[in-house]
Amino acid sequence: METILNTAALTKHYGPITAVNGIDLHVERGSVYGILGPNGSGKTTTLGMLLGAIHPSSGSFSWFGKGTGDENRKRIGAILEHPIFYPYLSGAQNLRITARIKGVPEKDVDRVLQIVELSARKNSPAATYSLGMKQRMAIAAALLGDPEVLVLDEPTNGLDPQGIAEIRGLIREVAASGKTILIASHLLDEVEKVCTHVAVIKNGNLLAQGHVNEILGDEQLLEIASADPAGLKLQLEQLHCSVRSDESGLFLVGLPEGMDASSLNKKLVESGQAIHHLRVRKKKLEESFLEITA
Amino acid sequence: MKKLLQIEWIKLWPYKAFRILFIVYFLLLGLSLLIGRSLNNGEGEELNKLFKILSVPNIWNYYLFVAVLLNIVLGIIVIFVISNEYSFKTMRQNLIDGLNRNQLFVSKLLLISILTFLSTLVVYISGLIAGKVYNPDATFSDLLERNVLIGGYAIACFGTLSMASLFAIILKRSGLATIVFILFIFPLDVILNQGLLKGCCNDYLPVSVLFKGIIEWPGNMIRSFGEEAQTALAWLPVTMGLVYIGLFNFLSWFIIRRRDL
Incomplete structure (x- = not known):
């Protein structure tokens, strides 16, 4: 080039x-x-x-x-x-x-x-x-x-x-x-x-x-919510997920290497966390921008 | 060079304020000769006989004195044209489009050169015509006497326009630059000259040089009932005029080169 x-x-x-x-x-x-x-x-x-x-x-x-x-x-x-x-x-x-x-x-x-x-x-x-x-x-x-x-x-x-x-x-x-x-x-x-x-x-x-x-970034972000936000957050951290933001119990979560939405869901259910909201979101430039300029 | 001239022409000719000021300038020049004409009738004729203002070759001393004062109007035209380039930011756009800073300077130098040339030409031709009209008996060589003074006028004009251009480049705003230009010519120069410098540098300060040094005020001519008048250019004011032309234009060039646009 x-x-x-x-x-x-x-x-x-x-x-x-x-x-x-x-x-x-x-x-x-x-x-x-x-x-x-x-x-x-x-x-x-x-x-x-x-x-x-x-x-x-x-x-x-x-x-x-x-x-x-x-x-x-x-x-x-x-x-x-x-x-x-x-x-x-x-x-x-x-x-x-x-x-x-x-x-x-x-x-x-x-x-x-x-x-x-x-x-x-x-x-x-x-x-x-x-x-x-x-x-x-x-x-x-x-x-x-x-x-x-x-x-x-x-x-x-x-x-x-x-x-x-x-x-x-x-x-x-x-x-x-x-x-x-x-x-x-x-x-x-x-x-x-x-x-x-x-x-x-x-x-x-x-x-x-x-x-x-x-x-x-190709990184996937997940929106996750459950009836027990405090327990969910703890669980996410134990699974090495990065919790980006917490909007009244709705977590925006980055996944560690080798994990995808379904494997995370499975692990959470196994650990007793019933989630009622899970949505895959591609990281938007806006978030990258806020991250970069933070 | 030709390209820069063409660009200036496309920019300026359609500009109404430029044309109006230009027409006002030429009207004032013509008016000064018509005022002379009123001196030619009745009592005026007596006065003219007494002071010989409109006789050949004294008419040059009178007319060039007026023309030198009217360089202020030309200076204001230059200030408007150049400061517009700053307030419209077109000077920056011209640079971005591909002109370099030297060309930006040269195009302004060309502008004042052409105005000087045009105005000198008009003053010269109208002076010759007025001389012939008021003195039908005068021969061509009578009319050409003292025409070395027209060269002095050109230097004074170019110097004044160089000064106006520098003020516009420094101050960038037309109103401010015009006020400073006029204040500098009238009270400031007098205060500087008479007050601070106690009149010691009369022959060296720019306004004195450009407005009464190179082309002398015709006071002497009036006092002597038209017998004595400036017949040639003195080397000191001419040299100082050229020095100021160099200085003003160097400073303009320097600022255009160095300042962010």
Whole structure:
């Protein structure tokens, strides 16, 4: 697999505050790579450094194995923080400016407008667009010149459910065409639905990164309840199960190696614990996330 | 370079505030010549005969003095255009889309260079026309006398726009940068000059150099009833003007290079 982006101990200090603390990312061609973290965790600062807008305090990064050169950015389509336009210019005029900067022929403007279905409004001033239209227009700008990599910062932020579905559909379409996409998001659901890989960051620290399934975990979790919660808990612990949470007598339980739901059930019944609720649950990203960031 | 120019053009020409300010600037320039025209009638004619403001070549001293003051309007245009790039965050987007920081600086330098060129051209041509209209007997070589001063005007204009550009880049907000720019030109320079420095550095401070050093105020011309006026550029203010142009632009470049966007 070809490496598209590598960072090494990428760090940004703002005075005494460390916004990004020694992050090592590794993004391979064709992946949809989610940077997941709560608001203020350093996602935008990280992307800002990767896109040349913010000077790193220390550490390094390299796009396409070619370092930090300004030319690299012409192969990347990016939105940082929120869609940015000259508000008094029309969408098409704004895209023409981006096309000039990227050295892309102007006729490409019509192609990307069609992809995001904004051809009909291309001559209205950008200031008159709804937030959803602005997001789509920003994605259009990012798609100009058919770049190898898309960098999207919170692409569905502030959108209504329909807008969110549209943008995600658009991202999936682009991903299907083989592009590498880097998405920063605070929405677990978004990363889970769209990404192939994920890096979890919190307070500027990289907590985990890898394939979504690895981070998600194949581990099975069981919901178990019985009439005697205290006895059940004791019994579970004796069987080396890890009790994750206890919601009014409903335990969320991780199983030890070699044990599955039915063998656990059998053992519990043998030990005199009659359970009245047993449900197999795949560990959700949300739980992994809370675990990782705890 | 051509690409940067085209990009600036696509950005600016459709911008209404830019066009309006530009038109206001040219109207004010024209108005200053029309005020001159009112001096040409009745009592005004007597006054003009007395002080020879509109006679060739004195008209250059009067007109360039006004034009230098109106560079403040051009400076405000520059402040609006550049600080917009910060408040819209488009400068950052331009960088993300592939321009490098040097190109961001050069595109602003091109902007002030072109404004300087345009305004110098307009001032020169309108000065020649007004000179001929008010002095029908003047020959072409009469009109061209003292036209070395137009070079001084170009330096003063470029210097003022470089200063405006620097303020916009430092302060990022158009309102704030405009106020600081105007305060710096009027009271602050006087306070600094007369108050703190006791007038010792008149010839060296930027506002003195750019607004009355390179192109001198025509006070002398009025007092001497049009007999004495600036006929050539003095080396000290011209040198200082060029030094400030270098300094302001170096600082602008340095800030654009170093500051996070």
